[in-house]
Amino acid sequence: MERDLVGRLAGAECLVLGAGGFIGANLCPALARAGAVVHGFGRAPAHPEALPPMPWTDAEFQDRAALAEALGGKDVVFHLLGGSIPDLAERDPAEDLRGNAAASVELLELCRAAGVKRMVFISSGGTVYGMPRRLPIPEDHPTDPISAYGIHKLLVEKHLGLQARRNGLQAVVLRAANPYGPYQNPHRGQGVIAALMARRLSGQPVEIWGDGRVVRDFLHVDDMVDAMLRAAVYAGPHRVMNLGSGIGRSILEVVAAVDQVLGLEGADLVFRPGRAVDVPVNVLDVSLIRRELGWTPRTGWLEGLRGTADWLRQSGVLGAGRQDERARALRGCA
Template sequence: MSTADPPRFDGVRCLIMGGGGFLGVHLANALADQGAVVRAFGRTPADPRELSDRVQWKNGRFEDPVAVAEAVRGQEIVFHLLSSSVPGSPGQRPAFDLETNVLGTLRFLDICNDAAVRKIVFASSGGTVYGQADSHPIPETAPTYPISAYGVGKLAIEKYLSLYHHLYGLEYLALRIANAYGPGQSILKRQGVVAAMLDRALAGKPLEIWGDGEVVRDFVHIDDVISAFLWAVTYDGPHRVMNVGSGVGLSINQVASDIEAIAGTAELARTYRAGRAADVPINILDISLVTRETPWRPRRGWLDGLQGTARWMTARRHASL
C-alpha cells in the first residue's frame, strides 16, 4: 500500500468535531470515500454544497456537553478539529481561549473516555506551538514557546491528551499542522493567506500583506493534510506528536509573486500592513518523523496545489454569477 492508496475504514464509526470547517469537510468526505461511517459535529457546515450526503451532520455547540455526549456516543475514532480562535486574531484574549478551547476540551475528553472511544486524533498547530525556533526545519523535540494564546491552547491540549493517556489509557495522536491551503478554504479567516491573496488576485485587487512580506511559512496542501489524518488512525507506534507540513519554506512575498503568475494578472499593487505580534519570522517543519513512522508523504507540489486552488476559486466565482 502506498500514499496513493489510503487505508480503508469499512464500517468504522468516525466522529469529526468541527466537521463543517475547511479541514473538517475535506476529512469527512475522505473518510466516507474510504468506507467509514462518518458523523460530523458543528454549528453549521461552512458550505453545505461541499459536504458529502454520506456524512451524517449533527448540529451543536462545543460548549453544550449534552450535545457533545450525544455526538460521541457509539463512536470509535474521534477527530478533534474545533477551535474558537485563530493564530492572527487581533486583541488576543487568553482567558477566553482557555475557557472555550482548553476547558472545553477537558470536558470533551471526559466524555470520550466515558464513551470508550478507541482513539482521538487532534489537529494541533505546527505553525504556533514552537514560537521563535532557534533552527529550521523544526523537529517535534524542539522547545515549545508559543507567542499566541492560540498556540498556548493547542500545546495545553496536547499535554492534557498525554495526561489522559497516562491516567486512563485513552489513545491519541496530535498532528502539528503547518499552513494548510487548498480548495474550500475561507477567504475571511486570518490564517488563510493563500485563499485571501488568490481571491484578491483573481479580482485584480491589490494584495494585502502583514509585515514586510519576508515572513517564511511552510504551506501544505489540504489533500496532504487529510492523507496524514487517515494514516494517523492506523498508526500504533510509540510517538504521540507528529509534524505535518511540506518541509519547505516560502516567504509571503514569494507566495504573492506565485499567485500573481498563476492568476494571470499583471503585477498587482501590494499593501503592506503593520506586522502582527503573533507572527514568528520563520516557521518550517521537520517532517522526517511522520515519513519514517508512517507511509505518509506530501505529494502535492506548491505550484500544482496553487493552480488547483485557483481553478476551484475561478469555478466558484463563475457559478455565483
C-alpha cells in the same frame, strides 16, 4: 488512497468535530471513500455539497449534552474544533481559553466516559514552537509559544498526553503547517493563500504584515487529510508529529507564485507594520511522520495553487465576500 489504509478504516465509526469547516469538508469525503462510517458535528456546513451523506449534529462545541450523545459508540474522533483564529485569540485570550481550550479538556472527559479509544487532534506547527532555535523544526524543539493561540493549542496537547497516560487514549497530535486548498474561506482572517487569491481575483490591493520576508511552511489539504487517515490507524509509539511540506516560502514568494498561477502581474502591495505574534520563519521537520506513517506530501506547489484558484473562481465565495464588505460599509454609515 492505499488499499491497506482503506481496509483498516472500513466500518470504523468516526466522529468529525468541526466537519463543516475547511478541513472537515475535505476529510469527511476521504473517510467515506475509505469505508468509514462518518458522523459530523458542529455548525451548519458552509459547503454541504462537499460532504457525503451522513448523520449530523448541529451544535456548538460547548454543548456537552449534544457532544456526549454524538460520542456514543465512536471508534475514532477527529478534533478540528476549538481553533478560533490567532487574531481573535490574541484580542481576547480569556474567552478563547474558555471557548476553545477548556472545551477541549471537557471533550476529553466525555471521550473517557463514552469509551472512545482513538483521537486525531490538529494542533499548530506554526505557533506551538515559538521562535525557532534550529531549522527545520523537529518535534523535540522547545515549545515556547509567543501567542495566546499557540499556548492554548499546546495546553490541549498536554491534556491529551495526560489522558493517554491515565486512561489509555490512543491520541495522535498533528502539528500542522499552514493548510490551503478547496473550501477554505478567504474572508475568515486565516489562510493566507486563499485570502491572497481572493484579493488578486477581485482586483484589491494585497496587505502584507511586515516586509514580506516572513517564511512559512504550506501544505495542501489533500496531503493533510492523507496524514490524518494514516494517523487514525497508527499503532506506533509516537504521539506528536509535525505535518508540513518541509519547505519554507516567504510571503513575497507566495505572492509571485499566486500571480503566476492566476496569470496576473504587478500586484498592488500594501505593507503594514509587523505583528508581535509572528515568528520570522517557521519550517517543519517532517522526517518523523514520513518514517512512522509512511506519508509524504504528493501535491506539487503550483498544482495545488491551481486547484485552489479553480475552486475559488467556481465556488461563488468571491461574490459573497464582496457582499459582506458592502454590508459592513453600510453598517458603518448607519
